[in-house]
Amino acid sequence: MGLKTFFLHANNELESGGQMLRPRKVCCKECQRQIPVSKIRKNNFVCPECGYYFTMRARRRILMLTDKRSFIELDRDLESINILDFPDYDEKLSAAREKSREKEGVICGTARIGGKETAIFSMDANFMMGSMGAVVGEKITRLFEYATEKKLSVVGVTVSGGARMQEGMISLMQMSKVSAAIKRHSNLGNLYIVLLTNPTTGGVDASLAMQGDITLAEPNARVGFAGPRVIEKSLNQTLPKDFQKASRVLECGFIDAIVPRKQQKEYIEKLLVLHDV
Amino acid sequence: MEDYEIVLGARKEGRFTAVDYICEFVPDFVEFHGDRLYGDDSAVIGGIGYLKDVPVTVIGIEKGKNTQERIQHHFGSAHPEGYRKALRLMKQAEKFHRPVLCIVDTSGAFCGIEAEERGQGRAIADNLYEMSDLKTPILSMIVGEGGSGGALALCHSDAIWMMEDAYFSVVSPESCANILWKDIQKANVAAQSLALTAPKLYKLGLIDKICKPGDLKSLKEEIYQQIQYLKGQRIEKLLDDRYMRFRKVGY
Ligand SMILES: [Zn+2]
Numbered sequence: 001m002g003l004k005t006f007f008l009h010a011n012n013e014l015e016s017g018g019q020m021l022r023p024r025k026v027c028c029k030e031c032q033r034q035i036p037v038s039k040i041r042k043n044n045f046v047c048p049e050c051g052y053y054f055t056m057r058a059r060r061r062i063l064m065l066t067d068k069r070s071f072i073e074l075d076r077d078l079e080s081i082n083i084l085d086f087p088d089y090d091e092k093l094s095a096a097r098e099k100s101r102e103k104e105g106v107i108c109g110t111a112r113i114g115g116k117e118t119a120i121f122s123m124d125a126n127f128m129m130g131s132m133g134a135v136v137g138e139k140i141t142r143l144f145e146y147a148t149e150k151k152l153s154v155v156g157v158t159v160s161g162g163a164r165m166q167e168g169m170i171s172l173m174q175m176s177k178v179s180a181a182i183k184r185h186s187n188l189g190n191l192y193i194v195l196l197t198n199p200t201t202g203g204v205d206a207s208l209a210m211q212g213d214i215t216l217a218e219p220n221a222r223v224g225f226a227g228p229r230v231i232e233k234s235l236n237q238t239l240p241k242d243f244q245k246a247s248r249v250l251e252c253g254f255i256d257a258i259v260p261r262k263q264q265k266e267y268i269e270k271l272l273v274l275h276d277v
Numbered sequence: 278m279e280d281y282e283i284v285l286g287a288r289k290e291g292r293f294t295a296v297d298y299i300c301e302f303v304p305d306f307v308e309f310h311g312d313r314l315y316g317d318d319s320a321v322i323g324g325i326g327y328l329k330d331v332p333v334t335v336i337g338i339e340k341g342k343n344t345q346e347r348i349q350h351h352f353g354s355a356h357p358e359g360y361r362k363a364l365r366l367m368k369q370a371e372k373f374h375r376p377v378l379c380i381v382d383t384s385g386a387f388c389g390i391e392a393e394e395r396g397q398g399r400a401i402a403d404n405l406y407e408m409s410d411l412k413t414p415i416l417s418m419i420v421g422e423g424g425s426g427g428a429l430a431l432c433h434s435d436a437i438w439m440m441e442d443a444y445f446s447v448v449s450p451e452s453c454a455n456i457l458w459k460d461i462q463k464a465n466v467a468a469q470s471l472a473l474t475a476p477k478l479y480k481l482g483l484i485d486k487i488c489k490p491g492d493l494k495s496l497k498e499e500i501y502q503q504i505q506y507l508k509g510q511r512i513e514k515l516l517d518d519r520y521m522r523f524r525k526v527g528y
Contacts, residue, residue: 083527084470084471084472085470086470086471087466087470088457133527134526134527134528135527137526137527138527138528141524163425163426163447163448165447165448165453165456165457165471167447167527168446168447168470168471168472168473169445169446169447169471169472169473169478169481169483170481170483170526170527171447171527172425172426172429172446172447173429173483173523173526173527174526174527175405175426175429176405176409176429176432176433176523176526177523177524177526177527179402179405179406179409179433180405180409180410180433180519180520180523180524181524182406183406183407183409183410184410184520187410202426203425203426203447205398205402206397206398206399206401206402206405206426206430207401207402207405208402209398209402210396210398210399210402210403211402211406223398224393224397224398225386225392225393225397225398225401225426226386226388226389226392226393226397230388230452231388231389231390231393234388234389235388235389235390237389237390239390240390243390243393244393248394252394252395252396253396254396254398254399
């Protein structure tokens with residue numbers, strides 16, 4: 001990635017957590033304070049005043065988790081097409097490419113983490129809510145197949161609204177496709193660490209997010225299958241305040257640990273070392 | 278017929294439900310209960326019996342026939358323990374080399390606080406993960422509604438068959454219209470666009486056979502033939518074919 005695109009990404013990523021005011025300051029969604037972009041960036045996109053987690057772009061996340069200059073991207077040119085001729089999908093894809101400056105909603109590749117060669121994927125919330133269509137499913141499947149062949153651990157970062165409706169059942173069956181590739185990777189004794197970030201929901205929650213050997217989550221991330229509004233509406237239940245929050249999902253037994261952003265690289269490094277033979 | 282009419286038809290009362298298929302295919306059906314972890318989900322029926330001369334494990338999502346039954350079966354929307362019961366019985370089938378027949382008719386997985394907190398996502402994910410590697414043949418049939426992940430959780434199979442008048446969709450047309458266009462009235466447009474009917478899914482290579490509704494006797498014979506064929510495969514080949522069946526979706 002060139003330096004120029006790198007900075008374009010840096011500006012974009014603050015849009016999902018707060019409102020850009022002037023070029024160099026951002027208004028935090030949580031505490032409403034105006035904070036210099038440089039300060040937020042230095043703090044791993046956590047608000048230095050209130051601790052709010054800004055959404056991190058996929059590439060930025062990979063940079064944060066991996067050793068300097070070690071990331072090599074795989075399958076970067078795969079692009080979605082409007083296979084079902086779904087209304088407005090072409091426009092949505094163009095807008096998503098424009099907004100995210102990515103070709104699709106997941107970035108895959110290899111990198112070193114604490115010196116250890118690892119396969120990594122990172123989903124991007126700025127590309128149609130990280131929804132999983134044929135290309136996202138294909139890229140993640142190829143990554144697991146590559147990792148199986150090369151006997152690499154996989155580190156995955158999820159953020160997703162679920163399956164991408166505009167590709168119909170082709171999207172839904174990506175859940176099956178990815179699950180089968182993860183199972184084959186696992187059968188040969190390989191490690192898969194998944195880091196759930198806000199939000200990880202729907203079809204992604206019901207497949208690759210819940211199939212790791214070790215399941216980590218970011219503080220406050222929403223993790224669940226059904227949307228909270230759907231549940232409220234269909235059952236007339238008021239939802240508890242911590243419903244589908246990482247802390248609650250951990251209490252329910254589905255997450256191994258909640259790891260603050262600052263510690264994530266070190267934490268994952270340690271897990272990789274512990275699995276080193 | 279408009280695609281949306283097929284969706285509405287698939288939801289109608291008076292259709293055959295899982296129980297009807299089970300009674301016809303496996304007349305001596307023995308039902309088993311419980312997931313051994315939390316409870317027994319009445320939306321999912323599971324057990325064993327003879328399909329002609331072949332012992333099989335049958336798992337069905339049952340909606341119920343009238344209002345009272347529908348309430349009792351949670352309107353055919355399974356909780357995590359339903360999917361876990363299904364997986365338990367599939368593992369048992371693997372152990373005793375029994376083929377598995379899944380009969381799917383659900384508007385979707387159950388939506389609720391308890392279902393979420395007992396791991397609805399994890400339960401579905403587990404089924405996909407384990408079924409991809411289950412060392413015995415699996416045949417799935419969408420007989421009415423094939424609602425999203427809740428239906429997919431019983432469809433990681435060697436073959437997916439579908440009734441001509443059933444649908445199988447990533448999302449209900451109503452939710453789709455609501456999310457994309459904030460207009461539930463456009464559900465028919467959504468239904469038309471989602472490619473959720475048997476002929477469209479067959480053309481996309483996502484299902485393997487379209488079945489004529491009504492004639493359960495011939496259907497039973499076709500299932501028997503298919504299961505005999507799958508049973509004749511070497512397990513390694515069966516699993517490789519199953520892998521490739523899903524591997525090629527979208528590519
Ligand atoms: Zn703040």
